[in-house]
Amino acid sequence: MHSQCLQSKARRRQQCTADWIVGRDWLGQMRRKIDSARGRPQYSWRMAIVEPVFANITTVKRLDRFTLRGRAKVRA
Secondary structure, three states: OHHHHOOOOOOOOOOOOOOOOOOOOHHHHHHHHHHOOOHHHHHHHHHHHOHHHHHHHHHHOOOOOOOOOOHHHHHO
């Protein structure tokens, strides 16, 4: 599948989707995960610890996107 997506002679990239991605109920799957007895405390922990960091980065520091592509360039 990977070889079909990135052909050397192609003029532009072609986006390929794996078979297991198509037709999945991602939203329902996440809802079931969060609503489970194990998922509720985990998600509340994430809301308290992780989410404020992302909110601070995007709103206060105005880093809602990067102008560079790739991790190495963004880290520099």
